[in-house]
Amino acid sequence: MKLHKLTELALLTALALIIFIIELRIPDLTPIPGVKLGLANIITVYAVFRYRPGETAMLVAARLLLGAMFTGNLSALLYSAAGAGLCLLGMLGVKRFIPQRYIWLCSVIGAILHNTGQIGAAIVLMRTTAVLTYLPVLLVSGCIAGLFTGLCAQFTVIRMEKLRPDRHE
Amino acid sequence: MPETPSKKPVVLLVIVGIVFGVSLLLVLLGLRPTEKQLVEIVQDGQVLYTLDLASAEDQELRIEAENGSWNLVCIRDGEIFMQDAGCPDHTCVNMGVLRAENLPIVCLPNRLVIRFAQGGQT
Numbered sequence A: 001m002k003l004h005k006l007t008e009l010a011l012l013t014a015l016a017l018i019i020f021i022i023e024l025r026i027p028d029l030t031p032i033p034g035v036k037l038g039l040a041n042i043i044t045v046y047a048v049f050r051y052r053p054g055e056t057a058m059l060v061a062a063r064l065l066l067g068a069m070f071t072g073n074l075s076a077l078l079y080s081a082a083g084a085g086l087c088l089l090g091m092l093g094v095k096r097f098i099p100q101r102y103i104w105l106c107s108v109i110g111a112i113l114h115n116t117g118q119i120g121a122a123i124v125l126m127r128t129t130a131v132l133t134y135l136p137v138l139l140v141s142g143c144i145a146g147l148f149t150g151l152c153a154q155f156t157v158i159r160m161e162k163l164r165p166d167r168h169e
Numbered sequence B: 001m002p003e004t005p006s007k008k009p010v011v012l013l014v015i016v017g018i019v020f021g022v023s024l025l026l027v028l029l030g031l032r033p034t035e036k037q038l039v040e041i042v043q044d045g046q047v048l049y050t051l052d053l054a055s056a057e058d059q060e061l062r063i064e065a066e067n068g069s070w071n072l073v074c075i076r077d078g079e080i081f082m083q084d085a086g087c088p089d090h091t092c093v094n095m096g097v098l099r100a101e102n103l104p105i106v107c108l109p110n111r112l113v114i115r116f117a118q119g120g121q122t
Helices: A002-025 A041-050 A053-071 A074-095 A100-126 A129-163 B008-030
Strands: B038-043 B046-052 B059-064 B070-076 B079-085 B105-107 B112-116
Touching (some): A041 A074, A041 A100, A041 A129, A074 A100, A100 A129, A100 B008, A129 B008
Antiparallel strands (some): B038 B112, B070 B079
């Protein structure tokens, strides 16, 4: 059973990384940095609802580290880790009391927290509040992107539940 | 998952709606091109240069970063933009010309910001 879990998590991590790399190849919609779909978060939201918190955290950590290595942009790791950490905590908290048809809402909240965490890290690291003016832009794009990835995750979770209802916890 | 209808999702929905609405409003207000001409180049919270775009001559400024990387800031025809940078992602270069007050050109790896000078704000 444990090995089974490990394999599933590894598979999900690989899937998230593939989505992440493919998304990098999609040209940016706007020149504003940070505005992107974040398709790999479909996997994160899926894991939040299908696996234990610790397992999800491991998946996200592995994805962040490997993603930073693959893109060769290690300096961005601090920002993405701050965003992803806050996002994960928020989603795990929200998940406790929302039904499955509100998974998209959980994802939107995650996106808001993700962007807030990123900007927070940028303020601390760059020692300037100038980046704060980015937050509204990122929040608007994050809400829309979060809704999209959240709906993707919601459909996946509900279908997987029908397929294998007896799994997980 | 409790089957009883909970009010919590609705509360969250309202909060998310407010956050989205306020952000959208701020974006629409903040993204208009500005009339300001005074530009600051800030590194690590320190103002390195203050330039008046209306009177500044065309020039290129090479700014070295602590981590060994660099940025090439370019001023041409009263517009300021990042010409080139030593980082791999070139996000700041892709941002193009500085236009809006609320959208400074930011280079995260080299901790460099180009923005319109704001009275009293650090």
